[in-house]
Amino acid sequence: MSTLSQVWSQVEDLLADGVSLIPVRDKKxxxxxxxxxxxxWKQYQSKIITKDELWREMEGRNTTAIAIICGKISGYLEVIDVDVKYKEGVAGTLFTLMEKGFPELFAKLRIHKTxxxxxxxxxxxxxxxxxxxGNVKLAGRYATEEELALRPKSKTYNFLETRGEAGYILCPPSMGYGVHADNEIPLISWDDRCNLINICRSxxxxxxxxxxxxxxxxxxxYYSENPFDDFNNRGDIVELLNAYGWKNHISHSAKYLYFTRPDKDKGVSGSFHSEHRVFWAFTSSxxxxxxKGYKPVDVLLKLQFAGDTKKLYRHLVDLGFGTVKPSIEQQVVKHQASAKKALPKNFSVEAHAEYIRVSEQLKEDHPYDVFIKYDVDEEKYTVSREALTYVSKMLGFRYFDGDLVKIDGFTIKHVDERYYQDEMKAYIHEEDADEYEHLCNIYENFIQKNGKFTIQRLAKLDESLVLTDDKDICFKFYQNGYLTITADDISFNDYDDFPYLIWEHKIQPRNYKKAEGGKFLEYLRLAVxxxxxxxxxxxxxxxxxxxxTTGFIIVLTEQCPDPKQGGGSGKNVFCNLLKLTTTYTSKPGAQAKFDEKFFQSWDRQKIFGISDVPKNFDxxxxKEPATGSFIWKKLFKDEVEVDVKDAPKFIVQTNYSYESSDGGLKRRIIPLEFTNFFTLAGGLDVHFGCHFPNGWTEDDYAGFDTFIANSIQKWMQGGNKLHAGELTDTGWLKxxxxxxxNATPFILEYWDEWVINGYVTNDAFKSNMESHFNENNIQKHFWPSSTKLNAAIIAYSEKNGMHFKKDVPxxxxxxxxxxxxxxxxxxETVQDEETLPF
Structure with a gap:
């Protein structure tokens, strides 16, 4: 061990540098x-020991070890203590980072080795x-399991600390301490000091x-790796920080990246540890x-989204972060394709390929989109009213005068609510049986509550697209084409490029060909x-x-004078054959009630027949429905007013005849008399050996169609007018x-007498009348009035070429x-009785 004298020169150098020294023990x-x-030592935190005092203290205590008191007393000295025993290799890492980050600053540091x-x-x-x-802990680590076993209370170990105010460090020449970089203690700026400290903190x-x-x-x-964790693991933190003004120009390590805050040009304001994926800000500015450490996703949240995690989530998904579970992808692919929404960008390549396949399949199965939409956020299906209306329209459904109709190609047909509901349900396609059942239940529940309203909100039929007859033109439709009939021409055309709509029921279930003759013409010549x-x-x-102007009432009567002997003349066949060229319905005349229910059996047919009307039919x-509008009260529906253009033409069958006392009615009634040929023959089936039209050949149908076309043309050539022809004698009499x-039997009983005499006195006329009605047991209140009697006599006189005058003196x-x-x-002049020669 060195003596005090041997180390004293180094101690003097330190004192000369202005640091406060104290002796410390060099042994236990x-x-x-x-x-x-x-x-x-505490007293020397506020004053520097003199050389003599230090010698005496060290000599008296027999120590060669000294320590430097840090802080203000030593000229604001601060020391970074690198303790490698708690972190192997930390010194090399730290020096490399400091040297590369701040080479000039690092080169000036005085460095002692412990x-x-x-x-x-x-x-x-x-x-x-x-x-x-003062003393600050800069960097540490968690204790290992072995360390915890030895020292359970020591959870952490620090390997980088500072010694500042009130702190001290041993220094050379003490106890094995040496000089690693023999520089004078440098004076550095506070910013440079913070940069060194922040590198340590990193x-x-x-x-x-x-x-x-x-x-x-x-x-x-939903995710096997959610977007937040995915961004934490692989998000580009450098690009993000750079975008918000953080500069990383002093980053010199793949592991440690350093940044300067936005309002500074240099210095260490924060660091990013690429292995731990944590950003650490070293400043409160x-x-x-x-x-505090921030994961990349928290950096993004703070810098770009002001704490709004929902916006952050959507942003990360749009950037493709997150790994969705394959089972979830399968579900979402179907739902997104159904909603025509793009897949989130974080879905796999396989999912995007499946999305294309499903979209194409959906387009094939649902060419007009789906009307049961899936809300991914709400995770539930709902029926879209707008989509349902659109799909209904594209499938051809329309609302027309309170009814449902369906367009199919260029044809239209009436349908009921059940048909519509079934068609819309059939539009639902789903490969998965459980999913299909779920969708059907959603639809059924919706339609149960909203069915009628939905139908009423369907697009209305554009009647301008429907090809219909007008006054000067008529169309007849067949399977192979259609006839256009005017007063001047009859032409046949096929349906190629047909630009209109036509009612399906107007297309006759046969091909048209022009021909003459056939069973119908033979029947008609014999029947009428x-x-x-x-x-x-x-x-x-x-x-x-x-x-x-065309509100005629066609009345089919018979020549047979006795109604009871009529029937079987072919009137009913005449009416039913109208179904081969137009629409026809009928009701029994005996059951007719002349009120708002009269037309309940009518359903827009162009001809309304009343068959077998009794003698007293009104x-x-x-009269009014024939030439104007009328109120139609259909069963279980509201009353509607039917315009004359939509009203039917009337045809009445009777074994009797009709009254002609009303002038307006007389002008409208067009009688057509039937002979008794088929009555005597036993019926059409006996004469022709078949029923009409079941026994017709193709040529019979062709002859009928040609006759109808020619008849329509004749009607037009006649100025769309009909005139009542002369009745046969028997027809007129009926x-x-x-x-x-009951005025007529009386007239017939006395007619010959009156005509032979040339007159009948009023008294005799009255006596004849009383005698006739009494003999026939007719009560007086049923006797005809004088006015009716006179009108009947006038009519009968005119029929027989006679004139009649009443009250002649x-x-x-x-x-x-x-x-x-x-x-x-x-x-006209009748002589008085006195002047007669006999």
Whole structure:
């Protein structure tokens, strides 16, 4: 061991450098360990010991060891203590970082080497803060398991510390201490001092990591590595910090990266440990808490998103961070493709490929998108009303006059609610059986609550696209094409590039071809009295156009004078065959109630038939519906007003006739008389050997279609007008009898007598009437009025070429008497009885 004299020159050099020295033990003394100071050292924290005093103390205590008191007393001396026994290799790492980061500064440091292999880095601070720092722990580590077993209370070990105010260090020439860098103790700036200290802090393994971002349970279930952890593991912290003004130009190690804060040009304001992936700010002059560690995701949260973790999460997903579990990817791929939303960018390459496949499959299965949407955030399905309406529209469903219709290609058809609901359900496609059942249940629940409202909100049918007849043109549709009929031309066209819509029921289930003759024409020539009139009537009924001027009522009657002997003449066949060219429905006349329920059985057919009407049928009820609008009360639906253009044309079948007393009604009724040919023949099936039209050949249908087209053209050529033809004698008689009721038997009983005499007195007329009605047991209140009797006589007279006048004065037996007179043209004057030659 060296003597005091041998080491004294080195002690004097230290004193000359202005440091405060104290003696310390160089060996153990009792319970006091070597290197410990004597109790006199505290006084030298405030004054520097003199050379003589130090010699006496050291000599008197027999020690050659000294220590330097740090802090203000030694010229604001601070020492960094590098204790390698607690961190192997730390000195080499620290020196390398300091030398590369601050080579000029590091070169000026005075460095002592300790007996244990550690180092003391000495420097003075030129512009220290008023409160010079004391001893500070800079870097440490957690105890190993072996260390904890030996010293359970020692949880951590520090390997970098400072010695500052009130601190001391042993120094050479004491007890094996040596000089590693023999420089004068340099005077450095406070910033340089902080840079050295911060480099030391960057080696700390006891960092308090300040993390505010934690994955939720949902995210743990969703990810095998959540976006926060993924960014912590591989996010580019350098790029991030640079973007916000932090400069890393003094980074010289792959493991330790150093940054200068935004408002400075140099210095160590923070560091990033690339292995631990922790950023550490060494200053309070930034957004970060001083001496706290931040994971990369927390740095990003603070710098870019002001603490908004939801925005942070979306940002990381958009950047592709996070590894989604394969099972979750499968679910989300399907949901995102269904919603036509892009996959999150953090999905795997395989998931993106599957997304493309599923999207293409969905487009094939759901060409108009899906209407049951999945909300990824809410994790549930809901029916989108807008999407449902759009899909319904694209599938052809429309709302039309309170009803559902469906467009299929260029055809339209009426459908019911069940059909719509089933079609929309059939649009739901899903490979997974459980998922499919779930979707169907969602749809069924929605439609149960909102079905009627949904239907009412469907797009309305654009009627301008529907090809319909107008006054001057008529269309007839067949499977192979359609006829266009005008007064001047009949042409046939196929459906290539057909630009319109047509009602499906208007397309006859057969091909059209032009032909003449056939069973129908033969039937019609035999069945009706006036073939030409029948042709015009057929044309009128087959032309699906109606306005106020074409509101005729077609009445099919029979020539047979006795209604009880009628029937079987072919009237019903005539009506039913209308279904081969237009729409037709009928109801029994005997069941007709003349109120708002009259049209309940009608469902927009173009022809409404009333069959087998009784003798007392109220034709006046049809007068207004025939030429104007009417109120339609369909079963279980609200009343609607049917415009004349949508109203049906009327055809009435009767074995009787019709009243013609109302002038307006008389102008509207167009009678068509049927012969008794088929009645006598036993029916059409007997004569033709088949039922109509079941027994028809292709040529029979062709002849019928050609006849209909020609008939429509005749109707148009006639100016869209029909005129009642002359009834046969028997037909007229039936019509006269029905019009005037029980007045007609009385007239027929006395007609010949009146005509032969040329007159009948009013008294005799009255007597004849009383006698007739009494003999026939007709009660007086059922007797016809004088007005009705006179009208019936006038009508019968005109039919028989006679004239009739009432209340004509005539002298009979020298007495002037009023009479009803009958005469032919040119014989209006009737002589008095007295002037007759007999």
């Amino acid at each position: 003394e009792g319970d006091r360990e070597a290197k410990t100071p004597y109790n006199l 007996p244990s292999g550690g180092y003391h880095l000495l420097y003075r601070v030129a512009n220290p803060p008023s409160a010079f720092p 080696l700390n393994e006891l960092i308090e990591v300040k993390s505010t971002v934690k994955a939720s349970k949902k995210e743990f279930d 930034t957004d970060f808490d001083e001496n 009295n006036d073939f030409e009139q029948a042709s015009k009537v057929m044309g009128y009924l087959s032309h699906e156009y109606k306005d106020e 034709f006046l009820f049809l 019509q006269w009898e029905q019009t005037y009721g 005539k002298r009979i037996a020298h007495k002037l008497t009023k009479c009803r007179v009958f005469f032919k043209d040119g014989h």
